[in-house]
Amino acid sequence: MGQTVSVPSLFQLGYYWEAKIFLTSVKLDLYTPLANGPKTAMALAENIEADPDALERLMDALVSIGLLKKDETGYTNIPELAEFLVKTSRFYMGELMLLQDAEWDHWGKLEQIVKTGKPIVTGNIFKSRPEIGATVLSVLNRMAQRVAPGLAEKIDLSKFKSFLDVGGGAGTFSMAFCKRYPHLKAMLFDLPQTLQVTEVNLKKAGMENQVLLKGGDFNLDPLPGTFDVVFLSDILHYQTEEENAALFLKLYQATQPGGMIIVKDMFINADPGSPGWNAVFSIHMMVYSEKGRCFREDAIRRWLTQAGFGDIQEIERNTVLSARRPELQ
Template sequence: MNWGRLEETVRTGRSPVQQHVFETDPEMGANVLAVLHRIGRESGPSLAKRMDLKGAKRLLDVGGGAGTNAIAFCREYPDLRATVFDLPQTLTLTKTFVKEAGLENRITLAPGNFNVDAFDGLYDVALMSDVLHYQNGETNAALVRKIHDHLAGEGRLIIKDRFLDNSGTSPAWTTAFAVHIMVNTEKGQCFTGQEAMDWMKQAGFQSITELEPYAIIQGTKGSKETR
């Protein structure tokens, strides 16, 4: 229904909504997450393999939603334990999926607002999957810095999102998604991969690389060579 206010949004530069669906309408948010979970159940296992987390013991899934990635990653890496940090209203659904997967003993649910509340402890890997586009650049840069503080010495941050190229006009599907985000969130937008890499660089990440064009970026807190 917010799409009906597209013209007004474009003309005024103001979104018709306040906050985003996960904050304003947990029931609708749960529906969105259930769909993402169905899709992610297919793609999660191959993502987990490709990320090669051998040796990692602690994963922080920031805005981890239904726990889809945490479940896939824990299944792929038997020594891994995960913390899913998300809004308390979202974690109600996550609890069900984690229980269904039989992973309650390896996946911890941490309720909170990731822009406000503290993360506990240090992690070998942090994942931000489809989270950046719900908020503005300044807030994302601060979140990336906070994650950096909670990574162990050689820890990695993996960011998965729908990135635009530097012209902001492709890939085509992402530009359509960017319009969806513009009318359905207060401050969200799709960013370029370069913007996300800049936030990582400013936070102190090293070896920042694009693992998959327009989709996955990774950086490490430090490297063996520099320590």
Template sequence: MDFSELMSLATGHAQARIVQTAVELNVFEALSPAALTAREVALRLNLDPAACALLLDALSALGLLTKEAARFSLTDATRRFLTRSSPRYVGDMLRFESSLWACWEKLPQAIHSGNPARQPDMYQAEPAETETFIAAMDSLVKARGDAEVIARILDWDDVRELLDLGSGPATYPIALCRAFPALRATVFDLPATLTITRRFVADAGMENRIRLIAGDYRTDPVPGRYQRIFLSNIVHGENDERNRALIRKLADNLEPGGRMIVKDHILDESRTAPAVGAVFSLLMLLTTDGGRCYTLGEVRAWMEYAGLSDVRQIDLPTPLTSALVIGTK
């Protein structure tokens, strides 16, 4: 790493805040119909004209806008990922990332104490927080195309019953049920989350294919028997002991020959790669009670303790940043 790379890394927060601010202020929405001058954007969004011009110039310098003859327009990437009319809109994820700044500011204290920077309530205490979090999860999965990849690389043709534990917006079961007409899914999640999940399922017209069950997987029994159990971004929110108990409990819900699928940032044995997982572990320090990212060896140990076999890892293609670990009953 040379000096320029080091400084780019150390000052990356500035670029992140520029993009997040543009999303929060609806700059990309204002420019969606047509190119505008900085003054025209400021007038539409009730912004200071001079400050707005600085922001638009910075966005252009970062490659997110095009500036020609004092008029600003969207690039193909911003139109695809940062305008609400696009099915690949990721803006809700960026809004959630913006809400995490207060946590990241407390990283030194968390490293000293080992304690999270916020109440580890899974974003359930405040309805607005729950809404922001669930919308972010849906936004990210749709923008990257995670569900389409999962539908394509795994065998779902003979699967009739799927459990998606901690599903959030039900993005995966909705996509899978659309792709496989014989599939029925059950979503098991916390009550505050399901008030939002219900809306996503209804909007997709999937009320007769996706069943919603309220509960806390840490303490409540999970009903039903399933051919597939899917845990996406669940284990990184728990410590090793709770994950071991959870996988053991869920194994009882698997039909013989059924498969448990863990989708997460799976670290190598050095715990330094992929980098996104090593960094994400610090976010889990800040926001959960003992969560972090795990290695294949750790996930395999939980699954084998639960009686699962043929445990294997499948790395997912970019832009996805996670992997699958699959065990069979």
């Protein structure tokens, strides 16, 4: 079941003005210079090389939305929001907004995509748009830092020794599992350009000896050996049905008999309206990637079964499944 829309919110749905005002304020980074106290639009305009009058109008609109305050000394941040909007804050979440802003022109072509059924971007964004890929990784890293320790707590890996993180990105999940199970030795397999980001993160955390790196393309290259645990997070929604089915055959070969696979993604239920966010996220994938989409959970279960995995368990609703490669008879 989708959500219920009231008549006022029906009209609200059509107004993207506030969204674009907010995204632009993050793009211009208006919040960081206000971290140390109020500033006038004139002073800020000089800082960021903007037109003072246009900037003042934008900032007044931000006041009316509730994202800034204004008094006779100038504009100030809203204290509860500042920690998410000021770049130097530990909880800065601007990258997420920058990512949305970068896709603005692509979203403008949604009608064209729906009419033609053809993507407007081509190629693997982690290869073809490295700057966007790096922003995606940075956003995912922040989000994963919140959920990864909890996931590592939920899945018992105490009797396993080796862990393969396929398309492991920033390394957040590998690090969380290795912290929870210090005897684990992990290998993170990803595109060479992404591994440059991973390497920095691992070194920062002092975990470069527990999480090793291997570069390659999981659609083209063999996976680097066999492991007790194979982990796959947020990969499936970038790929076609055929690529995913083929990838699961490889993942099966990379899992030791008796070993475990953990699959994390954004699954859609048989009822297409639930969970609501995943169906909408699937449109984001249609707009900003060549072939991405969210899949129904039964598709993931089918790929697992066809590859040979059994004992499929739901670890987190609509998000995480685990399965086992049977022991040798």
